Amino acid sequence: MRRLFPDPADDVTVRECYDVDRPAPDGRPWVALCMVAGLDGSTVVSGTSRGLSNATDASVLLTMRELVDVVLVGAGTVRAEGYGPPRTPGLRIAVVSRSADLDFDQPLWQSGRATLVTTLDAPDVPVPTVRAGHGVIDLAAALSRLDARVVQCEGGGTLNGLLAGADLIDELNFTLSPHITGGHGPRVTVGAPDVMHRMRLAHVLEEDGFLYTRYVRA
Numbered sequence: 001m002r003r004l005f006p007d008p009a010d011d012v013t014v015r016e017c018y019d020v021d022r023p024a025p026d027g028r029p030w031v032a033l034c035m036v037a038g039l040d041g042s043t044v045v046s047g048t049s050r051g052l053s054n055a056t057d058a059s060v061l062l063t064m065r066e067l068v069d070v071v072l073v074g075a076g077t078v079r080a081e082g083y084g085p086p087r088t089p090g091l092r093i094a095v096v097s098r099s100a101d102l103d104f105d106q107p108l109w110q111s112g113r114a115t116l117v118t119t120l121d122a123p124d125v126p127v128p129t130v131r132a133g134h135g136v137i138d139l140a141a142a143l144s145r146l147d148a149r150v151v152q153c154e155g156g157g158t159l160n161g162l163l164a165g166a167d168l169i170d171e172l173n174f175t176l177s178p179h180i181t182g183g184h185g186p187r188v189t190v191g192a193p194d195v196m197h198r199m200r201l202a203h204v205l206e207e208d209g210f211l212y213t214r215y216v217r218a
């Protein structure tokens with residue numbers, strides 16, 4: 001993989017490019033969002049992100065998992081992509097859901113490494129829970145109670161939209177997949193109000209026509 005920006009270099013590793021300092025803002029963890037999209041903007045092909053991704057993109061996601069304390073993921077993604085227990089030692093998974101309609105017999109929940117993040121008025125559930133907000137989740141309050149320094153958000157678009165609306169995205173690790181997909185697939189954020197959060201380009205890597213970009217809060 002080559003680095004195009006900054007400091008062009010012909011042979012860099014995912015680890016050296018993503019293992020960087022991530023200072024937690026006051027009162028909550030640093031939030032790094034990790035997403036892949038095709039050239040015409042879709043983040044989903046045939047129901048999941050798999051068709052857009054490749055081994056190096058997966059390596060970015062998995063390397064980041066080694067650098068964070070908690071993975072935050074939406075219930076829609078857990079259902080679509082079949083999340084299991086984390087393989088990274090010590091990593092915890094926090095699943096954002098409003099309905100709390102999840103199969104708590106699944107290995108993810110039985111592993112003891114998963115927490116449900118939901119609203120104060122959501123139904124009772126048989127797993128560890130962080131509750132914040134009535135009707136709509138208060139993600140800033142929920143994040144501050146995850147006992148984490150760095151959180152990787154793995155989507156999907158609806159959860160990302162909630163984070164964008166609350167100005168909680170400190171970093172976006174965005175892979176541009178060299179495919180035109182058509183269809184009506186969702187964007188990186190779905191349902192957020194109009195916002196203009198300026199991000200700064202931190203790096204661009206290239207391999208096999210895929211661009212691996214990293215943006216941080218400006």
Ligand SMILES: NC(=O)c1ccc[n+]([C@@H]2O[C@H](COP(=O)([O-])OP(=O)(O)OC[C@H]3O[C@@H](n4cnc5c(N)ncnc54)[C@H](OP(=O)(O)O)[C@@H]3O)[C@@H](O)[C@H]2O)c1
Nearest residue numbers: 035036043048049074076077097098099137155156158159
């Ligand atoms: N390209 C990529 O990198 C990438 C990454 C991740 C996912 N994806 C794809 O994205 C799709 C899933 O995304 P999604 O947008 O449907 O779902 P999602 O963002 O994964 O999950 C959102 C969940 O949050 C809950 N929610 C929604 N609004 C809420 C609110 N106001 N307050 C509290 N909770 C709320 C809902 O849970 P309940 O339904 O339980 O109420 C909803 O299902 C899948 O197809 C997946 O494959 C793509």
